[in-house]
Amino acid sequence: MNLKGKKILLGVSGSIAAYKSALLVRLLVKAEAEVRVVMSQSAKEFITPLTLSTLSKNPVLLSFTKSETGEWNNHVELGLWADLMIIAPATAKTLSKCATGHCDDLLTAIYFSARCPVYFAPAMDVDMFRHPSTQQNMRQLVAYGNFFVYPEHGELASGLIGDGRLAEPENIIKVLDSHFAKQPSAVSKRVLITAGPTVEPIDPVRFISNRSSGKMGYAMAEAFAAAGAQVTLVSGPTHLKAFNANISTVHVETAHQMFEAAEDHFGESDLVIFAAAVADYAPRVVAEQKIKKQGDSMSLDLAKTTDIAGTLGPGKRNGQLIIGFALETENELAHAHDKLVRKNFDYIVLNSLNDPGAGFAHDTNKITVIDKNNNVQQFDLKSKDEVARDILNLVLAQWNEA
Template sequence: MLASKRILLGITGGIAAYKTTFLTRLLIKAGAEVRIVMTESAGHFVSPLTLATLSRHEVLTDFVREEDGATDWNNHVELALWADLMLIAPATANTLSKMASGTCDNLLMACYLSAKCPVFFAPAMDLDMYKHPTTRTSLEKLEAFGNTMIPATSGELASGLEGEGRMAEPEEIVRHLEESLLARLPWRGKHVLITAGPTFEPIDPVRFIGNHSSGKMGFELARAAASWGARVTLVSGPSQEQANHPLITCLRVQTASDMLEAAQSHFSDADVVIGAAAVSDYRPAETQEQKIKKTAETLRLDLVKNPDIIQTLASGKQGQFVVGFALETENEEENAREKLRRKQLDAIVLNSLRDPGAGFGGDRNKVSFIDKNSGIKSFELKSKADVARDILREIDARISK
């Protein structure tokens, strides 16, 4: 859940600040990008140099910085807009009070007041401070603002006392962030079935019928759906692409028949089905057991039609939203609409090989999304990652009605 997330970590002046070295390391290992803002007093408890080394970013403590006679400023608005989430840990009683009242007397508070992203905070203080009415009031106000508290735990405190007020351990903070982010994702609990890549239909042990599909579009769709919290089953033909995400199960197949069998076995419990694979339309009627020798001037192959995977799946749908792809070279929209109707799809994604920069192998694509109610939305040439998000947004707008 934290992979590729941009996290703004705010550290305040409490003994628990020493744990932020471990916390930063865990966030980085989870795939997040971390930038750190510290209060001046936090520097008494943990070294900015250590945190800068771990985060691979300069640690910021003040609005203004001077280097080699030049004066620059740290833009708190820019920092706040950069972040996907903000985490303040430890959050001392003093900082909690400032957050609740809107007191803005340091860079960290300016970032907090500018933040439009989800804000998490992990209180840390002695037990009497944690239970004091003013602290409880601050906590209630912050949660009323929509901020998320990562509760303090009980244990040995810096004062030598035992009780509540100890900052949650770094592992617990990371787990809390992941669970909270997952709960906020729009497709949490959904199952998405995606086909991707080409299929290879063997002629003999060394030759096959295939196409130039790289599988990139299907894999980007899988990543986008997983980033929205969906459980993804990705059935891929031969492709060099990788799907390294805990919510993606990638099933590798070779032929159209293999792909259909794998897709059918996961179709019944799918909520959304996207057929992004470039399936070979035909296969050899017979596969030769031995390599065909080059003896004649010509070679004749008898071909038979492969099953239409997305049409076969759509014919048995029971509430699934089924989306196909149409790669066309002429009469693009007309042909796409005909496929949409004939295959009983809910929507079809049209892309044309005539669009410069779009199509097989590249990192960009230009598509139009057409639904069964004749609605069409066309997009500009974009990266395939952006195209995948556009497609999911169009699907979500229709299944959320």
């Protein structure tokens, strides 16, 4: 493993998920990393320093001085010692302090002194994680050059189900090990992703659209950017924002605007993922003024929009990969395979609305991937972040074979 001989500083803040830090330390030591642990005072309420010191084979650091001797725990020295720092679990409070410069304990003092890469692995309840202030703090930390191991979807301590569950230690280890690879796995690649719905105006106040949230496309953008790729994300209207500095977002509204943006970046991209839910039809004429209600019925004259994937796919160059998405309600495999062939895809990702928890608006997805050789691979229901990593791994395997 790439972690062998690396100096890892693990910060543990006060979350029920702190119990997982014991396994994380054990896995780091098993990978032959040198581990030192610093805990916030509240973290002691969830796991004992004795446990982590025993597993790490180093004293756990709790405060600026060692109470028995008065000796100083030099936070500057500790920040310079580490090859990598990770705070896992990172609570909403810890994220806020690190994002806003609030340094009031040894853990935050070391963070502000660290010259090494710093990762945060958040853990909190779903509504805390989704709160705009938490999301803003995460964006700010990414802007500062920090990295995230994003939380996973599952049952939380509150009994709710959603995003906010600390990533499993095994998954954290994979991220950290990948960090120390000679270079990120997709560092030389350019990736184009379309995401979200399109909005086709009827008049100044009404439009035709669909239920797409854009979550799947944004999750894939984050996954490929974290792997080192330069990502262009062409996004229809959505409340989502991209975190990673490797993501350049192009905001569009209509199908025509999305086609133009995708066409601009198609030729330069090593990988194109058509994940947007593009309107098939749009009003032929857009009223300049609000249409007044008249009579018992109303008819709209609709014109077919440009088939973005169908238009660009046949122009695929050698070595370029294209992935499409298909949302189906019946004869799913047959319809998806037909779309794969017609649009010259290398892979198509099938979602079925017959699968609970899959499709639009959900935080989860259940996919089936079909490749151009008609190989079919089915995946379990997972968070969209995990699904994005599954798709990333499929692509990386393809690139490694080339």
